Amino acid sequence: MNFRPYSSQAAADFTAAMDLIAPHIASVEEKIREQASFFESGIEEYITYACGSSGKRLRPALALLAGGATGNVHSEHVALAVILELIHIASLVHDDIMDQAELRRERPTLNAKWGNALTVLVGDVLFAHALRMATQFSKADICRRIADAAIGVCSGEILQTEHRFDTDLSLSNYYRMVEMKTGSLFAVACELGAVFNDAPPEVVAALKKYGTQIGTAYQIIDDCIDLVGDEKNVGKTLGTDLLGGKFTLPVLMLLQSASEEEQVELRQLLLKQETMSREDLVAMIVEQGALTAAIAEASHLIDQAEAALEILAENEYVNGLHSLASYLRGLLPSQ
Amino acid sequence: MNFRPYSSQAAADFTAAMDLIAPHIASVEEKIREQASFFESGIEEYITYACGSSGKRLRPALALLAGGATGNVHSEHVALAVILELIHIASLVHDDIMDQAELRRERPTLNAKWGNALTVLVGDVLFAHALRMATQFSKADICRRIADAAIGVCSGEILQTEHRFDTDLSLSNYYRMVEMKTGSLFAVACELGAVFNDAPPEVVAALKKYGTQIGTAYQIIDDCIDLVGDEKNVGKTLGTDLLGGKFTLPVLMLLQSASEEEQVELRQLLLKQETMSREDLVAMIVEQGALTAAIAEASHLIDQAEAALEILAENEYVNGLHSLASYLRGLLPSQ
Numbered sequence: 052m053n054f055r056p057y058s059s060q061a062a063a064d065f066t067a068a069m070d071l072i073a074p075h076i077a078s079v080e081e082k083i084r085e086q087a088s089f090f091e092s093g094i095e096e097y098i099t100y101a102c103g104s105s106g107k108r109l110r111p112a113l114a115l116l117a118g119g120a121t122g123n124v125h126s127e128h129v130a131l132a133v134i135l136e137l138i139h140i141a142s143l144v145h146d147d148i149m150d151q152a153e154l155r156r157e158r159p160t161l162n163a164k165w166g167n168a169l170t171v172l173v174g175d176v177l178f179a180h181a182l183r184m185a186t187q188f189s190k191a192d193i194c195r196r197i198a199d200a201a202i203g204v205c206s207g208e209i210l211q212t213e214h215r216f217d218t219d220l221s222l223s224n225y226y227r228m229v230e231m232k233t234g235s236l237f238a239v240a241c242e243l244g245a246v247f248n249d250a251p252p253e254v255v256a257a258l259k260k261y262g263t264q265i266g267t268a269y270q271i272i273d274d275c276i277d278l279v280g281d282e283k284n285v286g287k288t289l290g291t292d293l294l295g296g297k298f299t300l301p302v303l304m305l306l307q308s309a310s311e312e313e314q315v316e317l318r319q320l321l322l323k324q325e326t327m328s329r330e331d332l333v334a335m336i337v338e339q340g341a342l343t344a345a346i347a348e349a350s351h352l353i354d355q356a357e358a359a360l361e362i363l364a365e366n367e368y369v370n371g372l373h374s375l376a377s378y379l380r381g382l383l384p385s386q
Numbered sequence: 387m388n389f390r391p392y393s394s395q396a397a398a399d400f401t402a403a404m405d406l407i408a409p410h411i412a413s414v415e416e417k418i419r420e421q422a423s424f425f426e427s428g429i430e431e432y433i434t435y436a437c438g439s440s441g442k443r444l445r446p447a448l449a450l451l452a453g454g455a456t457g458n459v460h461s462e463h464v465a466l467a468v469i470l471e472l473i474h475i476a477s478l479v480h481d482d483i484m485d486q487a488e489l490r491r492e493r494p495t496l497n498a499k500w501g502n503a504l505t506v507l508v509g510d511v512l513f514a515h516a517l518r519m520a521t522q523f524s525k526a527d528i529c530r531r532i533a534d535a536a537i538g539v540c541s542g543e544i545l546q547t548e549h550r551f552d553t554d555l556s557l558s559n560y561y562r563m564v565e566m567k568t569g570s571l572f573a574v575a576c577e578l579g580a581v582f583n584d585a586p587p588e589v590v591a592a593l594k595k596y597g598t599q600i601g602t603a604y605q606i607i608d609d610c611i612d613l614v615g616d617e618k619n620v621g622k623t624l625g626t627d628l629l630g631g632k633f634t635l636p637v638l639m640l641l642q643s644a645s646e647e648e649q650v651e652l653r654q655l656l657l658k659q660e661t662m663s664r665e666d667l668v669a670m671i672v673e674q675g676a677l678t679a680a681i682a683e684a685s686h687l688i689d690q691a692e693a694a695l696e697i698l699a700e701n702e703y704v705n706g707l708h709s710l711a712s713y714l715r716g717l718l719p720s721q
Contacts, residue, residue, distance in 0.1 A: 091541045091566075093548060145510060149503035168484035169547045171506060175480060175513065176540035182517045183533035191521045194529060198518035205511035206426045212504045213428060231426075 061381025065107075068374040071367055072115040075124050079111045079132045086137065089180065097161065097173045101144055102137070104156045109269070110135040110240045112375065117244025117258050119368025120360075127247045130187060131197075135240050137181035138201050142208070144174035149212065150295060193243060200239035207232025216296035218306060218318045225303055229270045230263060237266025257359045261372060264356035265379065271349040272382050274299035279333050279342060279384070290329050293321075300348065302332075305341035346383050353379055396716025400442075403709040406702055407450040410459050414446045414467045421472065424515065432496065432508045436479055437472070439491045444604070445470040445575045447710065452579025452593050454703025455695075462582045465522060466532075470575050472516035473536050477543070479509035484547065485630060528578060535574035542567025551631035553641060553653045560638055564605045565598060572601025592694045596707060599691035600714065606684040607717050609634035614668050614677060614719070625664050628656075635683065637667075640676035681718050688714055 069076060087098040111132030118128035146152070147160040148167050154160065162170040182201065185194040210228040214220045241262030245255045277292045278301055292299055298306075298321065309317055320332065336342050357376050363369050404411060422433040446467030453463035481487070482495040483502050489495065497505040517536065520529040545563040549555045576597030580590045612627045613636055627634055633641075633656065644652055655667065671677050692711050698704050 091545065094541055094544050097544070142510075145506050148506060167502070169544060171480050171483060171509075172540050172544045172547060174506075174510075175477075176537055176544060178510065178513070179517070179533055179536040179540055182514070183530060183537060186521075186526045186530035186533060189526070191524070191526050191529065194526065195518060195521035198514055198521060201514040202511055202518060205507050205514055206429055209429050209432070209504065209507045209511060210426065212507060 058381050061378050064374045064378035064381055068116065068371040068378065069112060071119065071371045072112060072124065075115045075129055075132070076108060076111060078129050079108065079115075079136065082129065082133045083136060086133075086180065090176065094173075094176065097165065097169070098177060100164070101140055101161055101173060101177060104140075104158055106136070106139070106156070108132075108136060109375075110139055110236050113237055113240035113262055113265075113372075114244045116368050116371045116375070117241040117262075118247060120258070120363055120366065120372060121245040121250040121254060122248035124368075125247070127188065128244055130184065131240070131243050131247070134181050134184050134197060135200075135236055137177055137184070138197075138204070139236060141174045141178040141181060142204050144170060144177065146208070148174075150291060152291075193246070196239055196243060200235040203231040203235030204233075207235070211297060214298075216298075216322060218298065218321055220298055220303060222300075222303055222307065225298075225300060226267070229274075230267045233270035234263040234266035237269070238262035253362060257362045260359040261356045264352045264359070265376065268349045268352035268356065268379055271300050271345060271352070272379060275301055275342065275345055275349070275384075276382070278302070278329075278336065293329060293332070300345040301336045301341045304344045305336050305339055308339055308341060308344075342384075350380065350383065393716050396713050399709045399713040399716055403451065403706040403713065404447060406454065406706045407447060407459065410450045410464055410467070411443060411446060413464050414443065414450075414471065417464065417468045418471060421468075421515065425511070429508075429511065432500065432504070433512060435499070436475055436496055436508060436512060439475075439493055441471070441474070441491070443467075443471060444710075445474055445571050448572055448575035448597055448600075448707075449579045451703050451706045451710070452576040452597075453582060455593070455698055455701065455707060456580040456585040456589060457583030459703075460582070462523065463579055465519065466575070466578050466582070469516050469519050469532060470535075470571055472512055472519070473532075473539065474571060476509045476513040476516065477539050479505060479512065481543070483509075485626060487626075528581070531574055531578060535570040538566040538570030539568075542570070546632060549633075551633075551657060553633065553656055555633055555638060557635075557638055557642065560633075560635060561602065564609075565602045568605035569598040569601035572604070573597035588697060592697045595694040596691045599687045599694070600711065603684045603687035603691065603714055606635050606680060606687070607714060610636055610677065610680055610684070610719075611717070613637070613664075613671065628664060628667070635680040636671045636676045639679045640671050640674055643674055643676060643679075677719075685715065685718065 083102050086102060087095040090098050114132040114135060115124050115128050118124040143155065144161055147155060148162045148170050151162070152160050153163045160170075161173055165173075178201070182194070182198060185197040188194060207228045207230070210224070211232060214224065214228070238259050239262070242255055242259035245258045250258075274292060277289050278299065280289050293302070302321070306314060306317055353376050357373060360369055360372055418437050421437060422430040425433050449467040449470060450459050450463050453459040478490065479496055482490060483497045483505050486497070487495050488498045495505075496508055500508075513536070517529070517533060520532040523529060542563045542565070545559070546567060549559065549563070573594050574597070577590055577594035580593045585593075609627060612624050613634065615624050628637070637656070641649060641652055688711050692708060695704055695707055
């Protein structure tokens, strides 16, 4: 069993979705680059650096595709895409402090370059700037929903941090925190993408559900990759969740399926990190079927996300949303 | 020369201002206490703790007094007061991480109790919550101005952090960062307090100026107290600015007034902290007149703040704003 994040099928699905919105994504990239100039001189440098790392821009893609799926993609969608990506970047800036990460996408993190104190503040100011941008929409309600999503991201991360090294973490709490941490921004991207086209409430709700499920599935997949992925394929350091005491779905499912005696031993393994090799744990997770179960859960969420789209009239952007779902499936291991 | 933060005159002036708005301040306190219930269970505890430390509530006081000074104090002023205090609390939560502070107002800081990772996130979620609350105002412009003030606070702090241990920091940069860091929230409190009463633009501008100058003066005074105050009088650990490389107005003025040779020696003293006693530096600052000059600057800003109020029709709340100015004067040392 091996994860295949760069399988040709996944890459083709991703490209199929992104090609549809290529000019808009280019606008998003340009506007992200422009943001630094809105800050005080002396701060610009940090903002440029923080925004300079090129992510996959999944949240912008969802906002734009949801726009196309419900009508036209217009300037409000582009603005929304920029705002959500900036919130995401701000959260990564703070994540890297918490994880004491030194590298992100092969560049030194802000904390590695400038220390924690300055990095806390750069995350703050980027976040404030993003929410300030959200006041540009004529309806205050839009800004509120974006702020709610940001609260969701932080809340999910707080709960996760609180439950580090908690071998009693329930599956329902794991789902709740993952849905908040990653589902929130994915959901609001899709939801507001439809709201900007005055889509009927059931369409808005359907897209919000698609975003929530896709976001949650994406996080579960990312968590699985951190455990059992191949660093060469993935291009980043793996195994950090376990080291940091973040017990993710495969681990929790292994604990759940274990006998009482096995559970005692497993808890000892998980808490006394020095005696546990990642390889041993991964082997157990695979042998006991916990990885398969976690993958099945992610796959089920992707099914639900795609089912939610059935209410929409078919067009190329709706197909694009299906392509993103296929892309996520392509990240799942071939068994 | 000795600072007298709890002089009977300062206390009387503070009380005179606060008594005018006592029922509204009670509402603000109650609403601040209520905020925790809006968060996920599991997060409430941190929010309750963060909001449980009783500050002087200067920003709420300004919002309420500005309301009374321009008409009535109504529910929007109370909401504004709560929002600004929450932004202030969020910024203190992050400050304590950066300063590695263990105590604030005689209670363990959040970072001391729960570690940096969780504390970064609690500051974030509190901040997001405050900006989310700001979307309640019918005009999007209100939320934008509050976000701008929050950006100002963060930007001022970034510049200050950037210039730690910078003995070449110019006075103009010091004023700029202090005005942003502390003046921003004071200014927006006064400005929006007037906006909510549809005060004419020149009155809004006058109150904004009052807030900016009072806020900047307050920060300068606080910086002076950190250098030369008496811990027993002030009730908190002093001298932390110097240790952390924050060179504040008296230090910068001493550097400016020194001869070239003295400057060389001073820079060595400031940068090689182990060879410098706070007492020696304070003695120099006092003897060379740098403290007097810094105090004169704060006093001048308070004059400007009070002069800005001349445009307002006199009423008890305007008198309250003058009382707050007198309170700040009462914090200055008796010479």
